[in-house]
Amino acid sequence: MQKNSLKYAVLLVLLGVVAYNSVYFKKLDEVKANAGSNTDQKFDAAAYAQTFWTSKLLPASASSATDLSALLSSLKTDKTKAFDNSHALGIGNIRYFLVKGEGKITAIGDNDVTVSLLTGETVNLATEYIFGNAARDASGLIKITEFDNTTDLNNVSAELNNIIRKKVLPPFKASAKTGSTVKFVGAIELNKEHLHLENLEVIPISIEVH
Amino acid sequence: MLLLLVGSCTNKSSTGQPKKVAVIVSTLNNPWFVVLAETAAAQAKALGYKTKIFDSQNNTALESDHFENAIVSGFNAILLNPTDSDGSIVNAMKAKEAGIPVFCMDREVNSPQAATCQILSDNYSGCVAIGKYFVQTLRTKAKDTPINYVEILGLVGDNNTWNRSKGFHSVVDQYPNFKMVAQQSADFDRNKAMEVLESILQAHPDVNAVFCGNDAMAMGAYQALVAAGKANDVGVFGFDGADDVMNSIRDGKIKATGLQSPQTMAKTAAEYADEYFKGKRDFAKKIPVAVELVDQANIKDYSTPKKL
Numbered sequence: 001m002q003k004n005s006l007k008y009a010v011l012l013v014l015l016g017v018v019a020y021n022s023v024y025f026k027k028l029d030e031v032k033a034n035a036g037s038n039t040d041q042k043f044d045a046a047a048y049a050q051t052f053w054t055s056k057l058l059p060a061s062a063s064s065a066t067d068l069s070a071l072l073s074s075l076k077t078d079k080t081k082a083f084d085n086s087h088a089l090g091i092g093n094i095r096y097f098l099v100k101g102e103g104k105i106t107a108i109g110d111n112d113v114t115v116s117l118l119t120g121e122t123v124n125l126a127t128e129y130i131f132g133n134a135a136r137d138a139s140g141l142i143k144i145t146e147f148d149n150t151t152d153l154n155n156v157s158a159e160l161n162n163i164i165r166k167k168v169l170p171p172f173k174a175s176a177k178t179g180s181t182v183k184f185v186g187a188i189e190l191n192k193e194h195l196h197l198e199n200l201e202v203i204p205i206s207i208e209v210h
Numbered sequence: 211m212l213l214l215l216v217g218s219c220t221n222k223s224s225t226g227q228p229k230k231v232a233v234i235v236s237t238l239n240n241p242w243f244v245v246l247a248e249t250a251a252a253q254a255k256a257l258g259y260k261t262k263i264f265d266s267q268n269n270t271a272l273e274s275d276h277f278e279n280a281i282v283s284g285f286n287a288i289l290l291n292p293t294d295s296d297g298s299i300v301n302a303m304k305a306k307e308a309g310i311p312v313f314c315m316d317r318e319v320n321s322p323q324a325a326t327c328q329i330l331s332d333n334y335s336g337c338v339a340i341g342k343y344f345v346q347t348l349r350t351k352a353k354d355t356p357i358n359y360v361e362i363l364g365l366v367g368d369n370n371t372w373n374r375s376k377g378f379h380s381v382v383d384q385y386p387n388f389k390m391v392a393q394q395s396a397d398f399d400r401n402k403a404m405e406v407l408e409s410i411l412q413a414h415p416d417v418n419a420v421f422c423g424n425d426a427m428a429m430g431a432y433q434a435l436v437a438a439g440k441a442n443d444v445g446v447f448g449f450d451g452a453d454d455v456m457n458s459i460r461d462g463k464i465k466a467t468g469l470q471s472p473q474t475m476a477k478t479a480a481e482y483a484d485e486y487f488k489g490k491r492d493f494a495k496k497i498p499v500a501v502e503l504v505d506q507a508n509i510k511d512y513s514t515p516k517k518l
Contacts, residue, residue, distance in 0.1 A: 090332050092474055092500025111346075131342050131381050133335055144494040148322045150373075153498070154334045158380055191502060194511040 045155030052142065052156070053163050060098065060139045061185035061205050068101035068188075069119040072197060075190075083192055087140030089133070089153065093193040096138040099202065100185045105178050105209075112201065113176050115184070123200045125184060125207070127169055134203045135160040138187035161203075168204050175209040183208045230260045231483055232285040234276045236293045236317065238265040242450075243291060246316055246472040250289045253480035259286075270297035277301045281308045287483040288312045289476070295320045295369055311486050313479040316472060318369060318496070327482055327493035329475045333370050333449075334377035336468035336501025340421070340447055341381030343466050343505050345388065347445065348419055357418045358391045360410055362431060364398040364423035371395075374423050374449055391417060396427050403430030411438050419445040419465075425452035428464055451504060459509045466505035469512070474499050 066085050074082040086095035103117040111128035136142060136157045147153050176182070186202035231254040235247040251261040264280070266273035270293045280288055281304065288305050290312050292298035302312045302324035314328040348357050361378070364371035382388050391414045396403035403422060411417065411434065420435075422428040428448025435441040441463070448455050451469030458464040482493060504512055 088500070090335075090498035090500050091329075091478055092332075092471060093502060094500035129342050129346065131338050144497065145492060148495040150330070150332075150334065150496050150498060154377070154380075157335075157338075194502075194508065196508070 043149070043152045043155075045152060045159045046162075049156050049159030049163060053160060056141045057135070057139055057160075057205060060141060061100070064139070065098045065100035065185045068099040068123065068202075069117050069121060071097060071099060072121055072200075075195065075197060079192075079195065083190075086190070086192075088137050089142065089144045093191045095190055095192050096134050097188050097190065098138040098140075098185070098205075099188055100183075101202075102181070102183045105176055105180050105182060108176055108178060113172075113182075115182055121200075123202055125172075125182075125186065125202050125204050127173055127204075130161045130164050130169070130203060132161075132189060132203075133157045134187035134189050135164060135205065164204065168207065172204065172207045172209065177209075181210045183210075228258055228260050229286040229487060230262070230284060231287045231289060231480065232262055232264060232276075232280040233289045234264045234266060234273060234280070235291045236266050236273075237268045238263075239267070242472060243316075246291055246476050249473045249476035250315060250480050253477045254289070254483065257480060257484045259484075266293050268293055270294050270301070273298060274301050274304075277304050281305060281310060285310065287486060289315060289479045289483060290319075290325070291315045292317050292319050299324045311483065313482050315475045315479045320369070322495045325495075326486065328496045329478050329482070329499060330496060331370075331470045331475070332498035332501050333373040333468075334380075335498065336470070336503070337374045337377030337449065338381055339501070339503035340449065340466055340468055341378040343503060344378070344419065344421060344445075344447055345382060345385055347465065348388070349385070354387050357388045358414060358416055359388060359419040359421060360407065360414070360417055360431075361390055361393040362403050362406060362420065362422045362427050363393065363395040364427070366395050368398075371398075371423050378421055396422075396430065398424045398426060400426040400430040400433075403427035404434045405430075407431045407434040408437070411435075411440070417444055419447065421447045423449060425450035425455040425467055428455055428467070429458070432458065432464055449501075451502075456504065456509070456512060459504060459506065462506065466503060468501040469504050470501050471499060 071082060083095055086097050088095050101117050103115040105113055106116045107114040112124040112126050114122060114124050116122050184204055184207045186204045188200060188202050233247050233250045235243050237243050238247065247263045251263050254261045264276040266276060273293045288310055290302065292314060295318055298319050299321045302319055305312050306324060311326040312324065314325045316331060318328050318330055319325055361375065363375060392410045394406050394410065396406045407420060420431045422431050425448040428446050432441065432446045435444050435446065445465040447465050448467040451467055455464050455467050459467065
């Protein structure tokens with residue numbers, strides 16, 4: 001009897017081991033991480049973004065940003081020509097511009113700071129929703145042929161946005177006051193086919209508050 | 211040699227006939243792919259090439275036959291909408307070995323070597339835009355109070371499913387008060403999405419929003435919410451820009467979608483084949499095609515229903 005129960009116990013343990021090893025539970029996140037071929041771990045998007053930011057984007061911001069007021073008026077008069085100054089790594093209607101401007105802060109909201117440009121137009125400097133490819137694409141200095149892998153490209157955008165969140169926004173938010181003057185360089189996204197110039201959102205790249 | 215080079219730089223083949231471009235498409239049983247194939251063929255024809263459309267009927271073996279056929283019949287380029295991101299690699303490689311360039315449209319093959327260039331919807335960035343709108347609209351309703359949402363995924367084995375999901379989460383996960391109470395696959399299928407959401411709602415009746423990996427599932431999810439009497443309280447977000455969802459956005463039923471452009475992808479593929487014949491070789495391995503966020507605010511820009 002004792003022998004039998006020992007046998008059953010061993011069998012039960014064996015069965016348990018077999019059952020435990022036969023079924024695997026995998027988190028969807030893990031499947032997601034391994035999905036597709038885009039699992040090249042060698043590319044360091046954070047390092048790439050940091051180098052691009054300091055050695056290309058900031059110098060370009062100082063030298064080649066388009067004046068926002070001038071751009072707004074040329075978009076109204078000759079849209080096609082104005083879009084010649086735009087860039088995008090992909091194809092389609094969504095295009096980006098690297099712009100600079102100067103104006104007076106008229107309102108400080110939870111998600112943005114409203115600036116009235118010297119020429120009278122109103123734009124919003126984003127302080128909350130820093131997402132998308134504007135910072136990556138606006139300067140036109142990253143070439144799509146540098147990348148075989150779209151995941152790397154997406155990660156570059158995310159890392160550039162992180163730099164903005166960590167380096168650009170905190171000092172700006174701390175010093176921004178209604179009535180103060182700001183000089184900024186930033187990136188904007190516009191739809192070539194369905195163009196809207198009201199409530200224009202600028203992703204800030206560098207800002208000086210006076 | 212010089213003559214050969216000169217010959218290869220025109221739209222005529224060595225025999226003096228126009229060069230031939232094959233369009234091999236995963237299925238012609240779905241209007242989306244019909245638009246893709248017909249636009250690609252029309253554009254190639256407009257550029258002066260002879261074209262033929264091959265329907266793979268979602269069957270990789272049949273696709274393989276089409277490739278052999280195209281190679282033997284002397285096609286000079288293949289515009290491919292693959293049946294399977296892994297299974298189609300071997301087919302594309304066959305063409306490559308025969309010296310025929312392959313341009314992928316809308317769906318990718320998991321090998322950067324197999325295709326000359328892959329022209330694909332920027333699913334990730336499209337869903338970043340949807341994610342941003344998702345957070346913006348739900349946060350204005352209730353600042354930092356908990357928001358419970360459901361994500362309905364497409365086919366788990368499909369790259370598009372995860373690129374969309376990753377783009378969406380790259381935004382939404384930055385807001386700790388947004389809690390995903392369930393994430394389940396409904397295989398891009400309308401009826402499955404309805405069933406999946408119905409059962410999720412049993413366990414989580416307090417859901418505020420549903421993000422779906424395509425528009426068919428968004429329609430299914432909306433149906434489930436109507437049946438549960440929650441259609442006015444729960445926001446549904448889709449992806450594709452399908453006509454029925456565009457109309458639902460117009461009616462205020464579905465909140466937003468990401469509009470893809472099969473026409474842009476198809477035309478670009480045909481134009482790239484033309485550039486290849488004219489000597490261009492430095493194609494990017496993957497070209498993202500912009501996906502436009504269509505929401506309650508800008509739906510009026512898209513007044514004409516997209517023809518599918």
